Amino acid sequence: MAKKAVLLLIALVFLSSSDLADPTYIPDFGHIVILVHDVSPAYYPELRQLTDLIETYGLQNQTYLFVIPNHGGSGDMSHHPEFVAFLRSLAEKGYHVELHGYDHIGNEFDCDAEEAEIKVDLGLEELESLGFTPKYFIPPRYSLSKSALKVLLSHNLTVIGRDFIYFPDGIQKPIVNREYTWYTPDPLVEYQLMSAEETYRSVRGTFFLSLHPRAANTRSGLEFFREFFEFLQTRFPDP
Ligand SMILES: [Zn+2]
Numbered sequence: 001m002a003k004k005a006v007l008l009l010i011a012l013v014f015l016s017s018s019d020l021a022d023p024t025y026i027p028d029f030g031h032i033v034i035l036v037h038d039v040s041p042a043y044y045p046e047l048r049q050l051t052d053l054i055e056t057y058g059l060q061n062q063t064y065l066f067v068i069p070n071h072g073g074s075g076d077m078s079h080h081p082e083f084v085a086f087l088r089s090l091a092e093k094g095y096h097v098e099l100h101g102y103d104h105i106g107n108e109f110d111c112d113a114e115e116a117e118i119k120v121d122l123g124l125e126e127l128e129s130l131g132f133t134p135k136y137f138i139p140p141r142y143s144l145s146k147s148a149l150k151v152l153l154s155h156n157l158t159v160i161g162r163d164f165i166y167f168p169d170g171i172q173k174p175i176v177n178r179e180y181t182w183y184t185p186d187p188l189v190e191y192q193l194m195s196a197e198e199t200y201r202s203v204r205g206t207f208f209l210s211l212h213p214r215a216a217n218t219r220s221g222l223e224f225f226r227e228f229f230e231f232l233q234t235r236f237p238d239p
Contacts, residue, residue, distance in 0.1 A: 023173075023174050023175050023176040023203055023204065023205035023206070024165065024173040024174060024175055024205045024206065025204070025205040025206050026165065026175075026205070026206045029062070029206045029208075030062065030206065031200075031206060031207060032062055032200070032206065032207045032209060032232065033062055033063075033064060033206055033207070033208055033209070034054065034059060034062055034063040034064065034209050034211070035064050035066060035138065035160065035177070035208060035209065035210045035211070036050065036063060036064065036065050036066060036211055036213070037066050037100060037138065037210060037211065037212045037213075038066070038068060038071075038100065038104070038212050038213060039065045039066055039067040039068065039087075039100065039213070040067065040068045040071035040077075040083075040104075041071070041077070041080040041083040042071055042072075042074075043213035043214055044082075044083055044086065046213035046214050046216075046217045047086075047213050048086070049217055049222070050211070050213060050216060050217065050225075051063075051090060051095070053222065053225055053226065053229070054225075054229075055093065056229075057229035057230070057232070057233055059229060059232075060090070060093050060094040060095050061094040061095075063095050063096070064095075064096045064098050064136060065087070065090065065095055065096065065097050065098060066098050066099065066100035066136075066138045067087070067097060067098065067099060067100055067127060067132075067134075068100050068101055068102070068103070068104045068140075069099070069102055069103075069122070069123045069126035069127060070102055070103045070122070070123075070126065071103065071104055072103060072104065072105060073103045073105060076126055077126060077127075077130060078126070078129065078130065084130055087130070087132070088130075088131070091132065096135075096136075097127065097132040097134065098134045098135065098136040098137065098138070099120075099123050099124065099127060099134040099136070099137045099138075099157070100137070100138050100140060101119070101123065101138075101139060101140040102119040102120075102122050102123040102126075103119075104140040107140065107141055107143035108140055108143075109139040109140065109143060109144050109145065109148045109152075110139075110143040110144060110145050110148070111145060111147075111148055112145070112147055112148075113147040113148065113150065113151050115148075116145075116147060116148035116151040116152070117151050120137075120151060120152060120155055120157075124155065134157065135156075135157065135158060136157065136158050136159075136160060137152050137157040137158070137159050137160070138159075138160050138161075139152075139159070139161070142161055142162040144159070144161065149166060152166075153166060153167075153168045153170065154168075156168045160175070160177070160208070161177075162177055163175065163177065175205065175206065175208055176199065176203050176205065176206075176207055176208060177208035177210055178196065178199060178207075178208065178209060178210065179209075179210040179211060179212070180192040180193075180195065180196050180209075180224055180228075181211055181212075181215060181216040181218075181220075181221035181224055181225070182212070182215045182216075183215050183218055183221070184218060184220045184221050184224060185220065186219070186220045188220070189220045189223055189224055189227075192224055193224060193227050193228060193231075196209075196224075196228050197228070197231055200231075200232075209228075211225075
């Protein structure tokens with residue numbers, strides 16, 4: 001790469017990692033937590049590919065799977081026994097199974113308290129009937145009304161947003177939550193990688209790495225994870 005381009009890259013990385021304020025360290029998560037959004041039978045092949053990669057680097061204990069119990073209103077998870085068995089096998093390996101809305105249609109948790117109550121009850125009941133007890137919740141599209149947030153916290157769920165985490169006791173703290181693999185074009189991988197590594201190095205709190213199946217499963221997305229997980233292993237053998 002030409003010298004000028006390298007300097008520009010370094011400047012961009014610096015700019016993107018210089019606004020880290022004072023993010024929170026979450027003891028349950030440690031230095032890094034991987035948030036897999038949109039876990040549903042619709043992405044079964046993609047999720048298998050991603051979890052294979054996560055396990056290669058022994059990161060399953062750091063990985064939280066945010067499940068949509070009734071994706072797009074297409075029917076409850078219990079109608080997909082093969083996928084439920086897959087989730088159970090992941091939980092046995094150390095993955096955490098959590099809740100990501102109920103049907104994920106529109107901004108479903110940007111709603112009033114009554115509707116939020118119905119949806120969270122349906123979602124929790126479905127996952128609990130399959131043997132999972134979620135502790136964390138990510139609202140679909142990070143869209144959340146104040147009344148819905150109150151309802152979620154009253155169910156003893158900790159809510160993770162784009163920039164904040166909300167605990168059931170009402171405390172709210174800033175987080176560094178980044179996603180580098182949204183159909184990443186090949187020429188951007190190197191930049192995304194430098195940016196992720198620099199951010200991870202600078203964050204004093206917990207680094208939240210978000211990903212969406214399919215958007216992350218491009219050739220460059222998978223390359224990003226291989227290299228970033230390799231970096232985590234060599235630099236911090238015990239993340
Ligand atoms: Zn989602």
